[in-house]
Amino acid sequence: MENVYIHIPFCKSKCKYCSFVSYPRLEMKEQYLNALEKEIKNSYKDEALKTLYFGGGTPSLLSPYEFQKLIKLFNTDNKTEITAELNPETITQNYLSELKSVGINRLSFGCQTFDDNILKIIGRRHGSKDVENAVKSAKNAGFENISLDFIYGLPEQTRNMFKEDLQRAVSLDIKHISLYGLKIDDDCFFGKNPPKNLPDEDTQADMYLDAIKILKENGFEHYEISNFSKKGFASRHNLNYWDNNSYYGFGVGAHGYENGTRYFNTSDLSEYIQNPTHHKHSQLLTEQEKLEEEIFLGFRKMSGIDVHKINKNFGINFDKKYQNILDKYVPLKFLLKTEKGYKLSDKGILVSNVILSEFLSEV
Template sequence: MSFGLYYHIPYCFSRCRYCDFYAAGGQRGVPDAYIDALLRELHRHPLPGAPDTVYFGGGTPSLLTPAQARRLIQAAAPRPGAEITLEANPETVDEEQLRGFREAGVNRLSLGVQSASDAQLRTLGRPHNAAQARAAFAAARQAGFANISGDIMLALPHYTRAEFDQTLALIQEGGAQHISAYLLKIEPGSAFGRRPPEGLPDPDQAADFYLYAVEQLARAGYQQYEISSFARPGFEGQHNRIYWDCGDYLGLGPAAHSCMGNQRFYYPPDTAAFIAGSDPVPDGVCGAEDYLILQLRLADGLDLAEYRRRGGAEFTAHQQAFLEHCARAGYLTLTPDHIALTPLGMIVQNSILEELI
């Protein structure tokens, strides 16, 4: 079983209006005291082996210096060929910095584009524009990155298919081998949650945008392998796959979650407390229901024999009838050994899960 290591970098230039992740705006870098705290916690936990993946998430991990990233990668001692991903905002990177990250060991870059519309980016509170996104892709290629991902947000205020097409073109022409495409969700703790923007699509319109995105991404050569993840063959993200397969992962940083030996825990969402040495908080176990929920995110779906091996209960007659109804309606494919949601089913995944759990 693969093992993944996650470093949370809770610093940003500014808070995006849709974001409820734990992060602090108004930052221009990452203090060395925070790097020291991450390393302290890394050495605190017994690891099951060399990490197969290392992921820098945030926040804005591209506020790290290459030297800081090198310290964290070297301390992790990932296996040869490990996938090492850094999330980056376009306005924070240039070719020299990206070369530094490549030399530090980063081999996969995830660029937060979201939209090719400058007006939309301003609405979202993103600090970059489309020209900076194009420049970031060019800089990444010049720096030697061959594994680049780009993010697209769907169903934004006053959204159109043309906006999606323009954003896909920007990312595709930028050389991305992987795309994350996901619907805008209004989170209660975000600025949008406190004051929703005008012009949001209704649920049916949002579903149509999602299905259009799946279709257009497939035509462009990006095959769906998870609800919001699309890739050219061989470029599927390996780190998140560990989460979806209920593998072992260690998350370090305030608000970072972990699951080691089926035991879940997390650090409190408090950067100062983390730097000072706060203890992680137990958060239960990863069981068969978690496996069902996470596997049904994947286009490959749920292997029922493995689900039962992990302690999953047999479906009741009512649940089986429900699944057969969903299959006839085009929401999933069903065999005696396997369940997989279709793109249409992925839109209503939560409703399907409510019937199965």
């Protein structure tokens, strides 16, 4: 396996919309990093890595030395894409220069919005200026491959405000943008205390379509449902997931995929630290489940699914097996025929949950 995800589960405080595995328990960092090292040494087989991804939580709570210690556990070279997710408020130019010198070559900043009022409402610890400064510092430190995350459908957000967010992002001349529609799970602050003035579903859909238009006009390729990049800057790490290939997942709450088996680590920090080499749960996928994942993940890519590959790998006739669904959605132009197979159109993405659930219920 040539791709590794490492989860850093610490945040200074919890954003009001967030349900990711993260805890304001920085005093546990040292113990956690020791446990992580044990887990990695126990299962990593020294393969040369194509990608290494530090996600969170807030990986920027690690020192450059702590990153270096983890990176050194792996067989990487200067072609390995090494990404760190960073929160804008904790960033200095000096810190970024040190991250560069330990081998990190791709940065993903959680911006969410440039509207300072909304940033406060959603419990972010940074202001819009912090993001602009972080991007400038990253460039000064020699980083070219910089990504920003945005959320649309935030409380108080209008279509125009989101358009302005994107224009401001574009003006920073970055290479990659991820856009996520706000999702509120029951266990986050907003799940228990619903915020006022959330844009309705139609407005959220319009925001998404506006974004596709603005980003395409500004030279971004829409390569995955939530991701846009300048040519040559698609996330190689995430493409590996959507191509349904194997990967290691290390750390609390992390999951991995190896030889048709998905495994999941516990989300309980103390439990993980006590026993980092134990997978809480493993699932050997059936052929049908593998096929479903191939379709589900493949349609996330804007290039769509490769029918020839699917037919060959699963011994099926895709067009015949899914004829009812294709006959319904191709004429409506929700699904488009491509050279290799099928892909979702922009309006198809808006109803992708419905379309994909039909593929998944077809046995």
